[in-house]
Amino acid sequence: MSENCSCSFHDYYSDNIYTWCTNCGNYGIHAAVKRALVAECCEPKDTLLCFDIGCNGNGSDKIGGYRYHGLHGRVIPVAVGAAIANRRVKVLAFGGDGGTLGEGINHLIHAVRGNYNMTFILHNNLNYGLTQGQASPTTKLEMKMNSSPDGVSSTPLHPARMILSLNPTFVARTFSGDINHMTEVIRRGVRHQGFSFIEIYQNCPTYNKATPHQWYQDRIYDVSTLPDYNARDLNRAREVAEDLENKIAVGVLYENPDEPEFLKRVANRQNATTELVDEVKPGSIESILNRFNQ
Amino acid sequence: MPNTPLHRYVVKVAGESGQGVNSVGEILAKSLKETGYQVFGYREYPSLIKGGYSCYQIDVSDQPMQSSSAECDLLMCLSRVSVHAYLKTLRPGGQLVHTLKALQFSPEEEQWINERQLKIEFVDAVQIAEDQGGKWIMANTVVIGILLKMLGLSESLVVRILEAEFAHKPDMLAVNKQCLTAGLNYQPNTLVPPQLAFTKLPEIDNYYLMTGNHAIALGAISAGVRAYYAYPMTPSSSILTYLAEWQHETGMLVKQVEDEISVAQMTIGSMFMGTRALCGTAGGGFDLMTESLSMAGMTETPWVCVIGQRPGPATGLPTWTSTGDLNLAVFGGHGEYARCVVAASDLESAYRLVGEAFNIAEKYQTAVLILTEKQIAESLFLTKGFPQPAPIERYLVPDSELSQLQANQRYEITESGISKRWVPGQSPVVFDANGDEHLPDGSLTEESATSAAMYDKRMRKQATMLAELPEPQYFGPEQPEWVIVTWGSVKNAAIDALELLKTSKPELKVGVLHYEYVYPVRTEQLLKLQSQVGDNLILMENNYTGQLGGLISQATGLQFKHRLLKYDGRPFFVEDVLNYLEETC
Ligand SMILES: Cc1ncc(C[n+]2csc(CCOP(=O)(O)OP(=O)(O)O)c2C)c(N)n1
Numbered sequence: 001m002s003e004n005c006s007c008s009f010h011d012y013y014s015d016n017i018y019t020w021c022t023n024c025g026n027y028g029i030h031a032a033v034k035r036a037l038v039a040e041c042c043e044p045k046d047t048l049l050c051f052d053i054g055c056n057g058n059g060s061d062k063i064g065g066y067r068y069h070g071l072h073g074r075v076i077p078v079a080v081g082a083a084i085a086n087r088r089v090k091v092l093a094f095g096g097d098g099g100t101l102g103e104g105i106n107h108l109i110h111a112v113r114g115n116y117n118m119t120f121i122l123h124n125n126l127n128y129g130l131t132q133g134q135a136s137p138t139t140k141l142e143m144k145m146n147s148s149p150d151g152v153s154s155t156p157l158h159p160a161r162m163i164l165s166l167n168p169t170f171v172a173r174t175f176s177g178d179i180n181h182m183t184e185v186i187r188r189g190v191r192h193q194g195f196s197f198i199e200i201y202q203n204c205p206t207y208n209k210a211t212p213h214q215w216y217q218d219r220i221y222d223v224s225t226l227p228d229y230n231a232r233d234l235n236r237a238r239e240v241a242e243d244l245e246n247k248i249a250v251g252v253l254y255e256n257p258d259e260p261e262f263l264k265r266v267a268n269r270q271n272a273t274t275e276l277v278d279e280v281k282p283g284s285i286e287s288i289l290n291r292f293n294q
Numbered sequence: 295m296p297n298t299p300l301h302r303y304v305v306k307v308a309g310e311s312g313q314g315v316n317s318v319g320e321i322l323a324k325s326l327k328e329t330g331y332q333v334f335g336y337r338e339y340p341s342l343i344k345g346g347y348s349c350y351q352i353d354v355s356d357q358p359m360q361s362s363s364a365e366c367d368l369l370m371c372l373s374r375v376s377v378h379a380y381l382k383t384l385r386p387g388g389q390l391v392h393t394l395k396a397l398q399f400s401p402e403e404e405q406w407i408n409e410r411q412l413k414i415e416f417v418d419a420v421q422i423a424e425d426q427g428g429k430w431i432m433a434n435t436v437v438i439g440i441l442l443k444m445l446g447l448s449e450s451l452v453v454r455i456l457e458a459e460f461a462h463k464p465d466m467l468a469v470n471k472q473c474l475t476a477g478l479n480y481q482p483n484t485l486v487p488p489q490l491a492f493t494k495l496p497e498i499d500n501y502y503l504m505t506g507n508h509a510i511a512l513g514a515i516s517a518g519v520r521a522y523y524a525y526p527m528t529p530s531s532s533i534l535t536y537l538a539e540w541q542h543e544t545g546m547l548v549k550q551v552e553d554e555i556s557v558a559q560m561t562i563g564s565m566f567m568g569t570r571a572l573c574g575t576a577g578g579g580f581d582l583m584t585e586s587l588s589m590a591g592m593t594e595t596p597w598v599c600v601i602g603q604r605p606g607p608a609t610g611l612p613t614w615t616s617t618g619d620l621n622l623a624v625f626g627g628h629g630e631y632a633r634c635v636v637a638a639s640d641l642e643s644a645y646r647l648v649g650e651a652f653n654i655a656e657k658y659q660t661a662v663l664i665l666t667e668k669q670i671a672e673s674l675f676l677t678k679g680f681p682q683p684a685p686i687e688r689y690l691v692p693d694s695e696l697s698q699l700q701a702n703q704r705y706e707i708t709e710s711g712i713s714k715r716w717v718p719g720q721s722p723v724v725f726d727a728n729g730d731e732h733l734p735d736g737s738l739t740e741e742s743a744t745s746a747a748m749y750d751k752r753m754r755k756q757a758t759m760l761a762e763l764p765e766p767q768y769f770g771p772e773q774p775e776w777v778i779v780t781w782g783s784v785k786n787a788a789i790d791a792l793e794l795l796k797t798s799k800p801e802l803k804v805g806v807l808h809y810e811y812v813y814p815v816r817t818e819q820l821l822k823l824q825s826q827v828g829d830n831l832i833l834m835e836n837n838y839t840g841q842l843g844g845l846i847s848q849a850t851g852l853q854f855k856h857r858l859l860k861y862d863g864r865p866f867f868v869e870d871v872l873n874y875l876e877e878t879c
Contacts, residue, residue, distance in 0.1 A: 016737050046719055078566075283546075285516055287543065
């Protein structure tokens with residue numbers, strides 16, 4: 001925490017009353033997000049939280065900071081556009097496994113490629129919560145869900161495996177039962193310059209009885225407890241990320257701080273000293289115009 | 295050859311895609327301009343990279359023109375298919391020059407040639423190029439030389455272009471110059487150089503020659519646009535190309551994005567943050583953007599998008615023109631919300647409307663859609679220069695007021711429907727830009743009275759806009775007997791036709807009422823004109839259903855008795871208008 005930081009937990013407080021189920025993992029996630037933002041000294045004035053449509057998005061008015069709560073599956077591109085425009089404002093985006101890996105999966109893939117400077121938090125509760133418990137792309141095979149009464153027949157997506165295949169710059173996992181762990185992971189994600197992908201295994205007491213907090217608690221371990229774990233080794237990260245059933249690795253699986261974030265890769269912007277929001281004034285067209293009367 | 299009653303001389307260069315027809319056409323247009331002629335350049339080409347047939351048509355005059363004629367006087371064909379495709383566009387007495395050995399005409403074509411007394415000349419341009427030591431592609435340079443000679447144009451501009459292109463290849467430059475000279479020295483058999491009876495205007499050399507998409511790109515720079523996002527789609531792709539070409543001078547972030555949904559969302563995200571961002575697409579891409587349009591409506595985020603029209607449905611005629619997407623712009627997206635639709639028609643409006651669109655978007659915190667068409671996007675227009683752009687107006691809360699803000703002012707219910715707007719980083723007073731129905735601070739609500747009140751507030755912006763935005767533009771006599779109602783490039787053919795009628799049929803009093811601000815649709819002036827001309831209103835649109843007519847009917851109950859509609863992918867040619875008026879008035 002920076003010394004002259006005047007930001008406190010209270011600044012992210014909202015009077016609005018939560019509408020999540022009792023024991024929903026989102027409570028813990030909100031608490032961790034607030035703690036991480038305060039610890040990283042992100043003042044609400046300079047923070048933009050973008051929410052997808054889903055249970056997590058219904059928390060958009062229950063937290064401080066500037067917020068944008070747009071469309072289902074589209075939170076990543078709207079956050080990317082915002083992040084590009086002004087890097088003085090920290091941008092975090094939140095989406096469920098349905099919106100992120102179903103409706104808007106293309107955006108996730110291209111955001112990893114672009115290495116846009118923002119943090120994305122995947123609320124993975126293995127189902128569509130807000131629309132009442134349908135299967136999501138991460139629902140396990142043969143699980144009986146609302147509208148899949150005979151069990152899910154498609155192979156589940158493995159988010160970390162997919163992201164790690166894209167040469168990302170930051171991949172972490174954590175779970176909604178451990179606020180301290182989530183806070184530390186989110187802090188590192190926020191600090192990372194580039195696209196930070198954080199998957200949170202989220203408890204869904206209503207529609208996902210199969211993997212409650214205790215299920216994760218019994219299986220997870222932080223990669224930092226492995227001897228010689230090196231978070232800059234992509235192949236090692238791919239290995240440890242694989243197991244989602246028995247021993248589940250959490251923590252910062254992979255981090256590459258050397259890869260420049262999006263705007264540092266763009267030739268005509270990499271040395272800019274101002275942000276796009278500072279530059280709105282009439283541009284001169286004289287020299288370009290003169291090419292048209294030759 | 296005498297000039298036609300249209301007071302134009304029309305040259306058409308035709309060939310296959312990939313043969314360089316476009317470059318030959320552009321070079322010729324530039325040389326004509328340099329010589330002091332008015333020009334209008336029009337492209338037809340198929341949606342493929344090699345083969346098919348395409349043409350570049352240049353109308354030449356000493357009067358300003360912004361449309362093409364259907365027929366040409368001189369047709370230069372570089373491929374067999376293009377001869378058969380375009381032979382019938384030659385006016386009686388016209389001349390066909392081609393570069394094809396053993397070209398065969400069908401009996402029907404022979405008859406046409408005889409009836410119309412067409413002159414035909416074969417030029418072995420490939421052989422001439424090879425005689426100079428050049429490759430077959432340099433036949434184009436020979437052809438340019440022949441055309442320059444035919445039209446009495448100087449070669450200086452072409453030499454400069456060759457010198458720039460082959461600055462680092464002196465041997466190539468030398469061969470190309472020889473090919474040009476060989477073309478200039480070509481001795482025709484039947485070909486007769488036209489005597490262009492047009493007054494040359496030396497100042498035209500200082501005019502700017504460019505496409506509508508150039509003007510849009512320049513308009514974006516003047517409007518302070520700092521980010522342009524797009525996914526390639528004809529006819530808007532070249533906006534992306536041009537802005538990318540100039541990005542080192544402008545510092546603009548120009549980004550090709552994964553799909554149009556992202557394009558729209560990123561643009562809205564950047565606008566929400568407080569910069570000016572623009573995006574461009576065509577109808578099909580805009581279909582993908584309509585959920586985002588709706589999101590901008592609900593979160594009251596300014597958003598400007600260029601929609602380049604081409605004929606649909608589906609992929610339709612990807613490289614041809616249309617004004618079939620007005621309804622898409624006006625009615626696209628779920629739910630109801632205020633929006634503004636403007637339509638460019640020429641260089642001046644394409645340039646100016648970008649800045650105006652941003653000012654409107656930021657003032658009313660709403661989407662503004664700029665419609666353009668392939669006919670505007672890719673045709674070559676001349677302009678003396680652009681008007682001073684509208685000053686940039688952001689309508690953001692000024693710094694002096696930031697400390698007194700309250701969160702519930704962001705979506706405060708006001709009479710105009712417009713609330714205060716500020717952006718992340720500006721004030722410690724934060725809000726939720728909520729796509730769900732919300733209270734004035736953006737907090738979610740589903741309560742009935744508040745939901746209705748917020749709905750009313752947002753919809754009131756449409757009425758505020760209607761009262762404040764400009765009426766359509768009227769061109770023509772004060773006491774018209776007929777009025778043509780247009781929007782988009784259609785206006786240009788109408789106005790060019792009326793100019794000709796002024797001398798050929800001065801007793802015919804026809805005016806044009808042109809909608810640049812198309813939606814919300816203002817009707818006071820239209821109704822005033824209707825009280826003068828009664829049923830003599832002519833709706834003219836480049837679509838099947840007469841979409842502006844539909845909007846006007848919806849607003850006024852007025853039904854157009856006379857409709858001039860065209861939907862074959864071609865723009866209106868000046869003859870289309872002349873013939874229609876001849877029959878109707
Ligand atoms: C275009 C679109 N399609 C569908 C919906 C309906 N919808 C709202 S939330 C949701 C699924 C939510 O699941 P997830 O993203 O996993 O989030 P969770 O509710 O589980 O947090 C769906 C399908 C929508 N709002 N918009």
